[in-house]
Amino acid sequence: MEKNFLIPISRRELLKLAGVTAVGVALGSDKNVEAAETPKPQNFSFNGAQIPTLLRADVCVCGGGPSGTAAAVTAARNGLKVVLIEQGTVLGGLQTQGLVYPAMPTKVLNSDTPYITDLNKRFAMHGINVSFTDDAKYKNGGDAREYTPELLAFIYDELCADYNVEVLYNATLIGANTSGGKISAAIVHTVEGLSKIEANIFIDATGDATLSRFAGVKVERGSEHTGRNQKMSFRFEMGGVEEMKVYKFFVKKLKDGWCETKPPEFEFAKTTHTEKFYYEGIQRGEVTKDDVAYIQAFTILGKPGVMSMNCPEVSPYLYSSTSALDRSKAIRQGRIMIRRLAHFFRKNIPGFKNAYISREASMLGVRESWRIHGKYYMTGEDYFNAQKFPDAVCRSAYPIDIHDEVLNLEKKLAKGEFYEIPYRALITNEISNLIVVGRCISANFAAQAAVRIQPSCMSMGEAAGIAAAYGLKNGIAANAVDWMSIPNRSYVSAG
Numbered sequence: 001m002e003k004n005f006l007i008p009i010s011r012r013e014l015l016k017l018a019g020v021t022a023v024g025v026a027l028g029s030d031k032n033v034e035a036a037e038t039p040k041p042q043n044f045s046f047n048g049a050q051i052p053t054l055l056r057a058d059v060c061v062c063g064g065g066p067s068g069t070a071a072a073v074t075a076a077r078n079g080l081k082v083v084l085i086e087q088g089t090v091l092g093g094l095q096t097q098g099l100v101y102p103a104m105p106t107k108v109l110n111s112d113t114p115y116i117t118d119l120n121k122r123f124a125m126h127g128i129n130v131s132f133t134d135d136a137k138y139k140n141g142g143d144a145r146e147y148t149p150e151l152l153a154f155i156y157d158e159l160c161a162d163y164n165v166e167v168l169y170n171a172t173l174i175g176a177n178t179s180g181g182k183i184s185a186a187i188v189h190t191v192e193g194l195s196k197i198e199a200n201i202f203i204d205a206t207g208d209a210t211l212s213r214f215a216g217v218k219v220e221r222g223s224e225h226t227g228r229n230q231k232m233s234f235r236f237e238m239g240g241v242e243e244m245k246v247y248k249f250f251v252k253k254l255k256d257g258w259c260e261t262k263p264p265e266f267e268f269a270k271t272t273h274t275e276k277f278y279y280e281g282i283q284r285g286e287v288t289k290d291d292v293a294y295i296q297a298f299t300i301l302g303k304p305g306v307m308s309m310n311c312p313e314v315s316p317y318l319y320s321s322t323s324a325l326d327r328s329k330a331i332r333q334g335r336i337m338i339r340r341l342a343h344f345f346r347k348n349i350p351g352f353k354n355a356y357i358s359r360e361a362s363m364l365g366v367r368e369s370w371r372i373h374g375k376y377y378m379t380g381e382d383y384f385n386a387q388k389f390p391d392a393v394c395r396s397a398y399p400i401d402i403h404d405e406v407l408n409l410e411k412k413l414a415k416g417e418f419y420e421i422p423y424r425a426l427i428t429n430e431i432s433n434l435i436v437v438g439r440c441i442s443a444n445f446a447a448q449a450a451v452r453i454q455p456s457c458m459s460m461g462e463a464a465g466i467a468a469a470y471g472l473k474n475g476i477a478a479n480a481v482d483w484m485s486i487p488n489r490s491y492v493s494a495g
């Protein structure tokens with residue numbers, strides 16, 4: 001599991017934060033005139049009237065992360081015509097572009113909704129058993145899942161092809177046409193310029209509630225106590241690792257709980273720079289306190305000799321996940337930190353001697369940014385009370401996992417208990433044909449820190465696909481669908 005920690009903010013850090021300045025950009029002239037065509041000058045309006053329609057569908061899903069892909073595939077599987085807009089060149093969002101591996105466990109039996117079971121079967125068909133643990137208690141679902149990023153990307157393409165989802169890669173959502181409490185079109189930027197995607201139902205799976213914000217849905221961001229978002233990470237992978245040498249070093253030499261799991265698939269992790277091993281590296285000037293404030297590394301199923309690094313974390317005191325400029329600076333800072341860490345690992349961990357940076361994330365690791373305020377607003381109390389809902393779409397016992405602020409977590413879920421996520425946290429009062437899924441659903445800072453794990457995001461997406469199909473077939477608005485009345489819903493509440 002990701003580990004919690006606290007770094008107190010100092011006066012100096014606050015002053016540094018206040019001193020961040022804007023950067024000017026100088027544009028050079030384009031000298032490559034020989035190959036140039038003369039395109040027709042655009043005359044578009046942001047109200048959409050003069051923007052051409054690229055595609056029309058029953059459902060338009062914005063964002064192809066774990067939640068959006070699940071929503072698109074499930075809606076298509078239920079007979080709808082679906083367009084899935086993704087700004088990158090791969091589906092999976094943080095799972096693939098962000099190199100976030102593995103999927104964390106829900107820690108509760110029977111939490112796998114049918115989409116997850118199917119996904120796991122697809123992995124098995126490709127020769128990979130994705131269950132992280134052979135622990136019998138999670139045999140029926142709920143364990144951590146090792147979705148090798150490259151294979152996951154391939155399987156997502158396969159799923160979309162099988163169910164005729166129209167995937168539009170390299171398409172960025174840049175606006176929405178909204179009137180009468182409904183979205184009529186998503187405005188996207190593609191290689192053809194600006195165009196409209198028209199649909200009856202829209203699903204916001206951007207992670208940043210981007211479509212919802214364009215449509216005027218109420219949103220919030222960060223902690224209600226500190227105003228800060230969760231820390232961002234810029235993840236990377238290292239190849240050329242001799243894994244058993246690494247394991248022996250941590251278990252036999254450093255001892256003291258570095259490895260919670262055992263080979264063949266294992267992790268090493270420590271979350272504080274006061275740890276002697278890091279502290280000495282800081283003293284020698286090899287790494288900084290920030291570089292080693294949070295270190296976690298996993299072997300990757302299907303990629304021998306490669307480790308996935310859940311680090312470095314970039315400080316929220318300097319960079320906010322809701323500022324475009326800060327996000328860019330965090331990437332640049334992360335890249336510098338990656339180089340220092342790689343050097344430190346090579347020098348000080350046997351098994352990393354010949355290791356190299358084999359991949360850097362192509363997406364910044366944003367844990368939390370904007371969250372909608374929907375029909376139901378989940379709070380930390382829902383977690384502490386193991387809240388059940390009649391319109392629940394999935395269950396989890398994954399804890400509140402905040403990178404930054406430390407909450408009083410003395411009150412924990414009792415063993416075997418779990419909470420549920422209601423369909424009402426995915427819909428809004430403002431927009432009748434919008435469903436919101438993934439890490440930007442209606443939840444406060446603490447609740448989001450629990451519901452954000454990949455299995456929950458996938459189950460929310462699946463529920464959105466089912467609800468969209470049911471609503472359209474029965475002439476019911478997405479935000480008026482009664483989840484309990486859907487006969488083939490993926491999950492039936494335990495409440």
Ligand SMILES: Cc1cc2nc3c(=O)[nH]c(=O)nc-3n(C[C@H](O)[C@H](O)[C@H](O)COP(=O)(O)OP(=O)(O)OC[C@H]3O[C@@H](n4cnc5c(N)ncnc54)[C@H](O)[C@@H]3O)c2cc1C
Pocket residue numbers: 002062063064065066067068085086087088091092093094095098100101102103104105171172173174205206207208210232233235310364365366367437438439440452453454455457
């Ligand atoms: C550093 C880090 C470590 C984590 N560790 C774990 C872990 O170990 N296990 C676990 O289960 N979870 C982990 N999580 C959480 C989990 O990965 C995310 O919460 C989850 O991926 C969110 O899924 P999503 O579909 O909501 O959004 P995302 O995965 O963020 O996907 C959003 C997608 O939308 C696309 N998009 C965004 N805006 C636009 C736009 N305007 N136009 C077109 N496309 C757009 C993006 O390109 C992306 O593909 C971690 C998260 C982070 C950041």
